[in-house]
Amino acid sequence: MRPRAIGNGVQWMGAVDWERRVFDSLVPIPDGTSYNAYLVTGSGGTALIDTVEPEMGDRLRSQLDEIGPVDVVISQHAEQDHSGLLPEVLERFPDAPLYTTPLGRRMLVDHLGIDGDRVRPVKDGDSIDLGDRTLQFLHTPWVHWPETMCTYLAEEKILFSCDFFGSHLATSELFAGDDPAVVEAAKLYYGEIMQPFRNHIRKNLEKVRGLEVELIAPSHGPVHDRPETILGAYEDWSTETPGNLVVLPHVTMHGSTGLMVDRLITALVDRGVNVLPVDLVTLDEGRLAKALLDAATVVFGTPTVNGGPHPRVATVAGLVNYLKPKTRYLSVIGSFGWSTTVGKSLPAMLPDLDAEMLEPVLSRGLPGAEDMAAIDVLAETIAERHRDL
Numbered sequence: 199m200r201p202r203a204i205g206n207g208v209q210w211m212g213a214v215d216w217e218r219r220v221f222d223s224l225v226p227i228p229d230g231t232s233y234n235a236y237l238v239t240g241s242g243g244t245a246l247i248d249t250v251e252p253e254m255g256d257r258l259r260s261q262l263d264e265i266g267p268v269d270v271v272i273s274q275h276a277e278q279d280h281s282g283l284l285p286e287v288l289e290r291f292p293d294a295p296l297y298t299t300p301l302g303r304r305m306l307v308d309h310l311g312i313d314g315d316r317v318r319p320v321k322d323g324d325s326i327d328l329g330d331r332t333l334q335f336l337h338t339p340w341v342h343w344p345e346t347m348c349t350y351l352a353e354e355k356i357l358f359s360c361d362f363f364g365s366h367l368a369t370s371e372l373f374a375g376d377d378p379a380v381v382e383a384a385k386l387y388y389g390e391i392m393q394p395f396r397n398h399i400r401k402n403l404e405k406v407r408g409l410e411v412e413l414i415a416p417s418h419g420p421v422h423d424r425p426e427t428i429l430g431a432y433e434d435w436s437t438e439t440p441g442n443l444v445v446l447p448h449v450t451m452h453g454s455t456g457l458m459v460d461r462l463i464t465a466l467v468d469r470g471v472n473v474l475p476v477d478l479v480t481l482d483e484g485r486l487a488k489a490l491l492d493a494a495t496v497v498f499g500t501p502t503v504n505g506g507p508h509p510r511v512a513t514v515a516g517l518v519n520y521l522k523p524k525t526r527y528l529s530v531i532g533s534f535g536w537s538t539t540v541g542k543s544l545p546a547m548l549p550d551l552d553a554e555m556l557e558p559v560l561s562r563g564l565p566g567a568e569d570m571a572a573i574d575v576l577a578e579t580i581a582e583r584h585r586d587l
């Protein structure tokens with residue numbers, strides 16, 4: 199695609215990656231993504247904000263061929279999907295200084311071999327003058343690396359936000375409008391990428407709320423031309439209050455744990471508790487990450503294998519711990535052959551969750567009436583806790 203105007207003297211550049219399906223060798227991105235760079239042209243100079251994933255470098259190269267010289271380069275985030283083409287851009291525009299945060303400078307030197315002498319580190323609130331355009335830098339750490347910043351173009355009321363407010367969504371649409379698919383994609387992105395950092399996100403949201411913003415231009419997905427929609431969604435997702443939802447990641451090997459999972463689903467629904475079973479054999483990590491945003495409780499359903507949880511459950515426990523959801527209650531159900539440690543070993547895999555462990559229900563062999571009654575008690579306990587949310 200060619201450069202496309204999003205405002206007066208402001209152009210979208212970059213690449214739409216229609217085919218990519220996995221990010222960071224971890225994160226499913228079922229709808230592709232985009233790497234958005236932006237060009238801001240003032241009466242006194244032109245600034246390029248961010249670049250693209252190096253594999254899509256040809257797209258940005260051909261766009262740069264169409265425009266005049268770039269006087270200033272800005273790096274809002276050192277991760278390579280935005281910074282990867284910086285060495286080439288700096289070579290192409292040898293007189294252009296590179297603006298980033300002090301920590302961004304160190305990371306660009308470390309990760310990309312950028313010449314530190316080209317970098318002008320900016321403090322929070324610093325601005326640069328492009329004549330009739332002013333770019334102000336806002337330090338917004340941990341969205342989602344420690345060095346991240348946003349850039350505010352006051353004259354156009356545009357916030358360039360990099361990963362903050364982004365969505366992995368490949369589309370020819372430049373603006374989000376009222377499309378609910380963009381909010382869903384942004385929620386998936388938030389669940390996968392931003393979820394562990396909600397304390398920082400709330401602080402950074404306050405900072406953004408202090409600005410008059412008409413457009414939020416992230417570095418993935420469409421530009422938010424109704425900024426209240428995405429700001430309100432972020433405020434909702436980043437609260438500490440979970441919803442009336444149990445997420446139930448589970449595996450069964452010979453059916454016994456499966457019977458217990460089915461019983462718990464029925465018992466929870468009977469008590470007005472929403473439940474999302476997640477089969478770990480056909481796991482979609484993104485769906486799990488998104489569901490965790492709302493989950494007051496996570497119950498793992500696992501058979502015992504060699505004394506501990508099934509390896510798939512152990513892997514997902516690690517993922518849940520990494521995502522640090524706002525979940526308040528945990529438990530584990532499942533069948534074991536002759537002995538088990540999962541009542542203790544599984545919670546020990548979740549040290550970063552501030553969650554109460556509810557009494558596990560573990561059945562020797564095929565679950566009997568007493569085991570099923572214990573499942574009902576667990577469901578009742580969960581329902582009571584959820585009423586108090």
Ligand code: FEO
Nearest residue numbers: 275277279280361
């Ligand atoms: Fe889109 Fe953190 O990179």
